[in-house]
Amino acid sequence: PPAEPLTELRQAGGVRTIVLNNPRRRNALSLPMLQSLRRDLLHDVKSRELRVIVIAAKGPVFCSGHDLKELSSEDDVKHHSQVFELCAEVMTLIQKLPVPVIAKVNGLATAAGCQLVASCDIAVASDKSQFATPGVNIGLFCSTPAVALGRSLPRKVALEMLFTGEPLSAHEALMHGLVSKVVPEDKLEEETMKISQKICESSKSVLALGKATFYRQIAQDLDTAYKITTKVMVDNLTLRDGQEGIEAFVQKRKPVWSH
Numbered sequence: 001p002p003a004e005p006l007t008e009l010r011q012a013g014g015v016r017t018i019v020l021n022n023p024r025r026r027n028a029l030s031l032p033m034l035q036s037l038r039r040d041l042l043h044d045v046k047s048r049e050l051r052v053i054v055i056a057a058k059g060p061v062f063c064s065g066h067d068l069k070e071l072s073s074e075d076d077v078k079h080h081s082q083v084f085e086l087c088a089e090v091m092t093l094i095q096k097l098p099v100p101v102i103a104k105v106n107g108l109a110t111a112a113g114c115q116l117v118a119s120c121d122i123a124v125a126s127d128k129s130q131f132a133t134p135g136v137n138i139g140l141f142c143s144t145p146a147v148a149l150g151r152s153l154p155r156k157v158a159l160e161m162l163f164t165g166e167p168l169s170a171h172e173a174l175m176h177g178l179v180s181k182v183v184p185e186d187k188l189e190e191e192t193m194k195i196s197q198k199i200c201e202s203s204k205s206v207l208a209l210g211k212a213t214f215y216r217q218i219a220q221d222l223d224t225a226y227k228i229t230t231k232v233m234v235d236n237l238t239l240r241d242g243q244e245g246i247e248a249f250v251q252k253r254k255p256v257w258s259h
Contacts, residue, residue, distance in 0.1 A: 007036040009043065014051035014200040015193070016040075023059025029112045030067035031079075034086045041093060041101075048259045051200040051207075053097065054192055055120065056104040062129070065111025071140070084144060087112055091119040091148060095215050098208035100199055104192045105129045106185060110167075111142050118148035121211065122195060123179040125170045126188045131178055134165035152178050203241035204259040210236075
């Protein structure tokens with residue numbers, strides 16, 4: 001029979017769900033999996049109909065990280081570089097997309113899988129989920145996952161994960177800021193959709209401007225960050241939806257967004 005696609009894409013009501021669909025390989029981020037994920041993330045991304053993206057997974061492992069078979073010495077350095085470069089491209093792409101991206105985690109997320117969670121704008125996890133960067137245990141330090149992890153977690157928490165490979169529970173991940181919410185497994189879909197639908201109530205153009213600005217300013221010093229965001233607030237007011245939102249508030253009615 002023909003092989004099933006490595007990712008599945010479905011979209012309804014402004015919400016695109018991308019499902020990692022290789023549970024037999026623990027949804028490893030092989031080169032083909034990364035290519036498939038990138039394709040689904042970029043598909044018709046400027047459409048007014050697309051308002052939020054959810055990344056989910058089939059099976060008990062959300063994502064186990066890189067496919068170690070691809071990183072054996074049998075493959076050459078060029079291939080190894082291709083894997084890591086594409087992975088970095090996908091992780092940075094998530095933050096460059098004009099819509100919020102939510103990780104919906106139910107199970108284990110390790111190494112580059114943990115990096116994927118850390119790279120998303122929002123992460124909702126079931127209470128059975130765990131997060132780890134165990135590369136150190138097999139002689140491959142999780143240096144690229146550390147980029148996302150070090151920007152999501154307090155430094156000492158991130159370094160303990162990286163140095164020991166020991167996992168964080170879902171509630172520890174919540175406490176340290178790796179995930180946004182933790183819910184019982186049977187409430188995961190409901191909570192993720194609740195957040196998604198709330199996002200869909202806002203203007204896509206306003207959210208796109210806000211998301212891009214957030215990531216731009218967060219890397220700056222305080223004065224530069226305020227200079228950037230002060231200008232963006234003025235720019236926001238020139239958007240049609242910026243004016244519509246204010247007029248609707250003054251007139252005590254619901255805004256009608258043009259996106």
